[in-house]
Amino acid sequence: ARVAVVVPAAGRGERLGGGVPKALRPLGGRPMLVHAVQALSAAELVSQIVVAAPPTLVEVVSRLLGPDVRVLPGGAERVDSVRGALRALDDDIRVVLVHDAARPLTPPSLVDAVARAVLGGHPAVIPVLPLADTVKEVDADGRVLRTPPRGGLRAVQTPQGFRREVLEAAYASQDGDQPAVTDDAGLVERLGVPVATIPGADEAFKVTRPADLMFAEALLARRPL
Ligand code: CTP
Ligand code: MG
Incomplete structure (x- = not known):
């Protein structure tokens, strides 16, 4: 069963600031999105990558990522970007992962672990960590x-992973009047499909605010080559 990853990368990055779309913000001298896609390419189980880019930057992003990555214009909200990218999946894809471009240091081993859990029979799988703060x-x-x-x-x-038909059904049932959904599994939960969890990775944190980018730079600088 072939595995694809959809990468929402079309956000503006308002909380990070800096005047550049977040996916193109440099980290260690290369755009964050390039790091994210490299980690996906390094995963053993991934056979297709589809990126939803800022609509005015589709050409730029496509040149950056090379011919093996399909790049499409994203939408106004993250759900719109993912929905559009789902239409570009190859016919023989059976498992779909959705992975934020804003998590550039995600280990390839986490990508494979999510894919393996779906291939092993779970309809939906998400990586999670315990909370440090009280909520x-x-x-x-x-x-x-x-x-x-x-x-x-x-x-x-x-990445969050799904059987293809489960994620497609979730996006087909989503409509704009529902309360905001902040992750893909949230849509799947509404269908009553069980969502399994596996251990996440500290390095898979999302770059959201300026301090996150400083942390990412520091981690990258300490990575063995
Ligand atoms: N995303 C997307 N399309 C949108 C909004 C977000 O593809 N219309 C993507 C972002 O590019 C990011 C991921 O969804 O990779 C997670 O979103 P978030 O961290 O919120 O990024 P931004 O929306 O860009 O940041 P902000 O909310 O601070 O503007
Ligand atoms: Mg956002």
Whole structure:
């Protein structure tokens, strides 16, 4: 069964700032997206990569990533970018991973672990980590409503992996009036499909704010060549 990865990379990176779309922000001298795609290419089980790029930069990104990576224009929201990229999958793809371009230091071994768990029979698989911070649920005025016990909470990373038909059904059922979904598994959960978890990786953190980029630069500088 062939495995594809869809890479949403069309965001503006407003929280990071800097005036460049986040996927093209340099990390160790090369765009973050290049690091992310290299990790995907290095995974043993990945046979197709489809990238959703900022619409005005499709040509630039395509030249950057080379002929083996399909590059399409992304959409207004992350869900739109993923939905568009799903249409470009090869016919024989049976497993689809979705991986943020903004997680440039994700280990290839995590990509393979997610793919292997789906190939092994789970319809949906996500990498997770325990939380360092306590989380509060608050009302619209910021008053604390409750404190869910931290031991039962997980922070969720990508790549998230799915049987192709499961992810396609989830995106077909998604409509704009539903509350914001912040990950792909969230859509799959709404279908009642069980979502399995596997251990995530510290290096798969998302570059969101300026301090994350500084951390990524420091980690990269210490990587063995
Ligand atoms: N993404 C996308 N299309 C969008 C919005 C986001 O493909 N319309 C992608 C981003 O490029 C990123 C991933 O989804 O790789 C995770 O989103 P996030 O970290 O929120 O990135 P941005 O939306 O670019 O950042 P911000 O929310 O700070 O503007
Ligand atoms: Mg965003």
